Amino acid sequence: DFLNALNEVKPAFGADDSELEENLTYGIIYFSESIKAILNDGMLYVENVRVQERNRHMSVLLYGPSASGKTALAAHIAMKSGYPFIKLITPASLVGFRDDMAKKDYIHKVFTDAYKSPLSMLILDNLERMIEWNPVGARLSNNILQTLVTLLQTPPPKGHRLLILATTSQRSIMEQLDVTSAFDREIPVPAVRDLNELGVVLSEARMFASSAHVEEALKTVGEYASSDTVGVGIKTILTTAETAKLSSDPVNWFGEQLAGQIARYNPTM
Amino acid sequence: DFLNALNEVKPAFGADDSELEENLTYGIIYFSESIKAILNDGMLYVENVRVQERNRHMSVLLYGPSASGKTALAAHIAMKSGYPFIKLITPASLVGFRDDMAKKDYIHKVFTDAYKSPLSMLILDNLERMIEWNPVGARLSNNILQTLVTLLQTPPPKGHRLLILATTSQRSIMEQLDVTSAFDREIPVPAVRDLNELGVVLSEARMFASSAHVEEALKTVGEYASSDTVGVGIKTILTTAETAKLSSDPVNWFGEQLAGQIARYNPTM
Amino acid sequence: DFLNALNEVKPAFGADDSELEENLTYGIIYFSESIKAILNDGMLYVENVRVQERNRHMSVLLYGPSASGKTALAAHIAMKSGYPFIKLITPASLVGFRDDMAKKDYIHKVFTDAYKSPLSMLILDNLERMIEWNPVGARLSNNILQTLVTLLQTPPPKGHRLLILATTSQRSIMEQLDVTSAFDREIPVPAVRDLNELGVVLSEARMFASSAHVEEALKTVGEYASSDTVGVGIKTILTTAETAKLSSDPVNWFGEQLAGQIARYNPTM
Amino acid sequence: DFLNALNEVKPAFGADDSELEENLTYGIIYFSESIKAILNDGMLYVENVRVQERNRHMSVLLYGPSASGKTALAAHIAMKSGYPFIKLITPASLVGFRDDMAKKDYIHKVFTDAYKSPLSMLILDNLERMIEWNPVGARLSNNILQTLVTLLQTPPPKGHRLLILATTSQRSIMEQLDVTSAFDREIPVPAVRDLNELGVVLSEARMFASSAHVEEALKTVGEYASSDTVGVGIKTILTTAETAKLSSDPVNWFGEQLAGQIARYNPTM
Amino acid sequence: DFLNALNEVKPAFGADDSELEENLTYGIIYFSESIKAILNDGMLYVENVRVQERNRHMSVLLYGPSASGKTALAAHIAMKSGYPFIKLITPASLVGFRDDMAKKDYIHKVFTDAYKSPLSMLILDNLERMIEWNPVGARLSNNILQTLVTLLQTPPPKGHRLLILATTSQRSIMEQLDVTSAFDREIPVPAVRDLNELGVVLSEARMFASSAHVEEALKTVGEYASSDTVGVGIKTILTTAETAKLSSDPVNWFGEQLAGQIARYNPTM
Amino acid sequence: DFLNALNEVKPAFGADDSELEENLTYGIIYFSESIKAILNDGMLYVENVRVQERNRHMSVLLYGPSASGKTALAAHIAMKSGYPFIKLITPASLVGFRDDMAKKDYIHKVFTDAYKSPLSMLILDNLERMIEWNPVGARLSNNILQTLVTLLQTPPPKGHRLLILATTSQRSIMEQLDVTSAFDREIPVPAVRDLNELGVVLSEARMFASSAHVEEALKTVGEYASSDTVGVGIKTILTTAETAKLSSDPVNWFGEQLAGQIARYNPTM
């Protein structure tokens, strides 16, 4: 079964492989059932584009809160796919271009390059920044947006196959912009939701010296956050724990800081 | 009777013929009476422009929900028309141009080319994307819109004849933009509306191994969607069934996924 | 009396004469008293500009619903005027120019050309499209609008005379834009208002084989439209009847289609 | 007394003299006391700028309804002033320039030219059109407006004197735009207000064959307008009477048309 | 005491001296205690920038109603300062530049020039016009505004000293634009507030032949304005009195005109 | 412990060192516990980026009211960091560039320069001015904002480390603009809150001749401000005291002026 490919370590080959790995600083931690389901669905679409003649073109949107691991999951799927052509486009890929005309020309070129390979994958990371979305005055680059949406929906030339993975942490904005309707499928990516899941993350990542320290950290977070609901992205948890190691009192510093981050991302909690 | 031409297989000749066929991946399935009526009306307008001296110029708008088959129906009519000049313009035709000035020049050129043939058809596919419509801030290219609307309403030179078919999945926006009033006639294209019609689609397209499987799939969709109303485009049904074939449990996977799509397109159902 | 010129067939001479005739595909049908009144008023202004020293410059706006015959009436007046210089400017005249700067330069040039003749007429057809009016976001080209309005109000050089006829189907917009106040006079052009007038149109245009057919057609429209009020432009009536001739049941097809058009143009009826 | 200059016929000399006269097609008719008062005030400002060392720079705004005679009054004052440099700037002066940058450069140049003469007058006719005011979307050229307002308020170089007369029929807009506050003084110009004043205008201008005809015309207008209040600009009255002369029934045609114009300009009356 | 410098007549030297004097046509009249206080505060800031090492950079905003004397007071302080570099920038300084880019470059250049002198003063006169403020649509040049605000807040290079005086008659707009917060200090400039102050102005300026005439003028204004509150700028008073001298009845004409101006500037009074 | 570095005087070396010092005119006064906490946190992030492999990229936002010392604190942390590459970018760094394209290119170049050093710090001072924020019409440069936010979130190349410190006095605007969420951490900087803290500032800075004068000054402020709450930035206090030294009555002048500033910054107090 092709889904087993998920657990194999065989890396994708190609120019962008190390770039993909950079998005997996802390690897993938299976802190919830949904992580496995996301990867299963992703690989089904990978297979579908590879073999189905009438579905040789497909686009999938990964959406979820800030820091929840969207980019890492897309990179992981890409590395496992074995596709000969894989290209990651991020807002940073576009920042050096003069204006949105030059940016859209670059995006167009990347798609044109992808069309040259018989089997290609494009990752469009962080759609809301790519279109230069700014909630004040609902500013954005309609040039980039229209280019992206049109290219998303255009099939590659005959005999060519293309899978597009995109990520966003602003799904509702993407819906208002009629961008979600341009995708064939959508996959939600969850935050770390409760102290149990947080415990799995901290243990698996070996962030503290002992499991007693982990317990203590969970207790501290629970006190500060005064709730069982965590609702914070896995990237925030991992980087905060990493900094905490330098503090004189890592466990407490971690708890206090993470509670601050939880409050920042969940203002009404 | 010229309407019989519908059932003939004689393909249109000309440069764009294979491009038209690419829009008919799954052929035409007669899942409802309205499909036949749409094709009859389309062929009447084809004949009218061909023979009536005082109606040598006509524009028709095909509108309907996303994925309902608008482009396929327009391509089918074009292929049956026998017109010597047929040209399909899509948002993808415009994506490579620098700005909306270059895009409008291209559109103008296509019309000018059409004027050179004594009998021409232009298909303007997906008007809302062609004018770069973005509901947030009601953005659009007024340059492209005005060019399209003016050219739509301008008769070709004496001795020349022109039929324009256009498609949109945003008729109400087109109405607000005064675009619908620029068309001589309009034809609605319906979604697949209930489990009966869905059954016809699945059977005719031979998506499942047996009619028992089809029955089971219909039951599954009915459960998930918890309603007799389907309201989803035929393209969505066909591509979802195609992917389902790769799943370990195609019938269930299909039902679940289609129900998800129904919910996505009918949020209040 | 110069008003008699209306009934004479002597055509205007000049380069644009055949272009004027193209706007009179179905001639002029006197389906109501107001048609004659419009032509009488038009010819009075023609004469006034020709002879009155202190009124050598005048602008007149013909307004009315879509397809009501505004362009045909302006063209008819121009053909009867005998003016040595007549020029028709339409949105299509402008569509090939790069941007609204180039469009306004062209408009300016046409006025400058007109100033060279001692007696000139300009027809500005379809003002709302010429200024690129788009009701969504109240978009328009203020450059073109200001140029038109300024030129409308500027007298030609001494010893020269200029009559401007313009048409619009959006008078209320033109009023909001302060465009109507720039015209010296306005003339309303009515739709075909009731079954009687419709009967005159169908009979005079000899659209059906016999007067019995006309009666039947009127009855059919009356049923579909369920009202004595027609409220549809003469152009719509004539082109629909022309297509109907190709149908297997022309009278019924005509009635059904015209009723559809009446509903489209009179949504609240 | 310098105010006597008003009644003298000695024309101003200079290049623009015939251009000024073109704005006085029907001369000046003293249909009300306020006409004399306007001219007296105008000549006081003319004298003030000519002789007072500390008031060598002054700007005056003439405002009033459409067609009320603002331009004619400004032209009349200019012709009587005897200033060696007089220049009239109208929207038509600007229409040939490419964009508002070129327009503002031209305006700047005209002021610079005026600074070269020891005693200059500039007439800025129809401010609202000059700034390209469009009430829909409150469009305008802020470039032209800022240039005008800044130049209005800038004194000429030492030893030079400058009087600026400007006209507008949109005073309330000019006030909202902070333009009125840039003028040192304002003078209102009234419409023809009642049948008495209308009678003076028609008699003085000798528009009808006899005073009986004038009486009849007044009666006709009174009937149509169904009110003693006229409220229409003198230019409208005079041009309508001029056209009426060509009609078979001049008195009635005049009454009917003028009533129409009164209704157009006073919608709520 | 350095404040005594106020009463000395020693003029500042430098290129812009005569330009400063042009803003003092009528000198400075001490019609109220606040005039002296404004000049005292101004000279304290002049001294502070000259001597205090840690306050070598300071910006002060003079604000008050139209015509209240803001520019004259800033010019007076500058003339008394004895600074080797003084430069006055007004909207008229900018009017000849092509666009706001060129304007902001010029402003930048003036600051750069000021940085070359060890002790400099810049007067930014009439901020609201400099930024091209237009209340309709809240238009302005954000380029010029940001440049001004940034330069206002940037200290000159080490060893250099800079005092910035600016004026505005639209303080509340400047506050909304976050411009006031960019100034270190603010000084209000009052209008002439009552008949007593008006009397001082008229007497000191010797506008009328005798003090009896002044009394009569005050009485006349009091009648027209029907209030003890005057609320009009000193510039308006002085220029109106100057024109009045040419009238046949100066006292009455002055009273009537000034009352009109009071009403214009205080609509609700 | 690396936190001890705070109290050492060893200055950072590098090109920008004297530029950093210019932001510390009055040194750092420890008027409250939070000053020490801010510096401790700052140095923890400095160490974190220096040593932690997986946190080699971090961004921190210092926010607080106007004049509260944000820039001085960032400069102080930078000087203590010992990083080989430190660069301060302010609105003044950008003011000389032609437009926001050139500005964003410069910002991009600064980041590219920083990437060349193995260990770099960038200070982005006054974000709201850098993005040209203007509350009227919510104007800003979305080009600069998007560039900043993208570069903030982009990790430097492998083997390189980057700490970004930014300041703003408009945190709530930054939040609305989705800018705060782009920072990994935030640190609040408080105003001087009460008379006690004000006393510490005045004593430590030795602004008055004796502690009796300080007491008197506090009393004066307390009277004017009629409240125990001060709520004014330390920069405002220090510069006002500096100017007061030149006044004839320094203590009273200081009290009065500071009360005025308190009222200006706390309108509702």
Ligand SMILES: Nc1ncnc2c1ncn2[C@@H]1O[C@H](COP(=O)(O)OP(=O)(O)OP(=O)(O)O)[C@@H](O)[C@H]1O
């Ligand atoms: N189950 C997981 N899913 C995703 N990422 C994981 C998981 N377990 C560990 N990680 C680590 O968490 C980090 C996720 O960061 P990532 O940048 O992918 O988040 P993101 O959602 O894309 O953030 P942003 O909203 O800023 O774009 C990575 O370093 C990854 O190695």
Ligand SMILES: Nc1ncnc2c1ncn2[C@@H]1O[C@H](COP(=O)(O)OP(=O)(O)OP(=O)(O)O)[C@@H](O)[C@H]1O
């Ligand atoms: N009766 C039918 N009408 C239209 N298409 C049909 C029909 N039966 C089968 N099809 C197939 O369904 C698909 C319709 O897709 P098509 O792209 O035309 O939809 P669409 O409405 O244009 O979608 P979109 O809204 O994305 O533009 C085609 O592959 C076509 O072969």
Ligand SMILES: Nc1ncnc2c1ncn2[C@@H]1O[C@H](COP(=O)(O)OP(=O)(O)OP(=O)(O)O)[C@@H](O)[C@H]1O
């Ligand atoms: N009385 C009439 N008035 C005007 N047109 C008539 C009349 N009788 C017959 N016609 C015919 O009707 C048609 C009117 O079409 P025309 O293009 O002038 O309408 P329109 O109001 O300009 O339409 P649109 O709103 O699209 O610009 C012409 O073909 C003309 O020959």
Ligand SMILES: Nc1ncnc2c1ncn2[C@@H]1O[C@H](COP(=O)(O)OP(=O)(O)OP(=O)(O)O)[C@@H](O)[C@H]1O
């Ligand atoms: N008392 C008068 N005041 C002004 N114009 C008069 C008077 N008597 C006669 N006229 C004539 O009336 C006409 C006034 O037209 P004019 O163009 O000056 O009006 P306007 O107010 O400037 O119009 P618009 O609002 O279109 O600019 C001129 O032909 C002038 O000769």
Ligand SMILES: Nc1ncnc2c1ncn2[C@@H]1O[C@H](COP(=O)(O)OP(=O)(O)OP(=O)(O)O)[C@@H](O)[C@H]1O
């Ligand atoms: N006490 C005074 N303060 C200011 N100006 C005075 C005073 N006394 C007399 N003047 C005179 O009053 C005039 C003030 O005009 P000024 O242009 O400075 O006003 P302003 O407030 O700058 O006007 P605006 O709002 O138009 O910019 C000058 O001519 C000046 O000589």
Ligand SMILES: Nc1ncnc2c1ncn2[C@@H]1O[C@H](COP(=O)(O)OP(=O)(O)OP(=O)(O)O)[C@@H](O)[C@H]1O
């Ligand atoms: N504890 C302190 N924190 C910060 N600055 C201090 C402190 N003690 C003294 N200062 C002095 O106060 C001044 C703070 O000014 P600074 O420009 O940093 O304020 P700011 O908040 O950046 O102001 P702005 O809002 O205008 O950008 C500096 O001169 C600094 O030397």
Ligand SMILES: [Mg+2]
């Ligand atoms: Mg991401």
Ligand SMILES: [Mg+2]
């Ligand atoms: Mg389609």
Ligand SMILES: [Mg+2]
């Ligand atoms: Mg027409």
Ligand SMILES: [Mg+2]
């Ligand atoms: Mg005028």
Ligand SMILES: [Mg+2]
């Ligand atoms: Mg001033």
Ligand SMILES: [Mg+2]
């Ligand atoms: Mg700062």
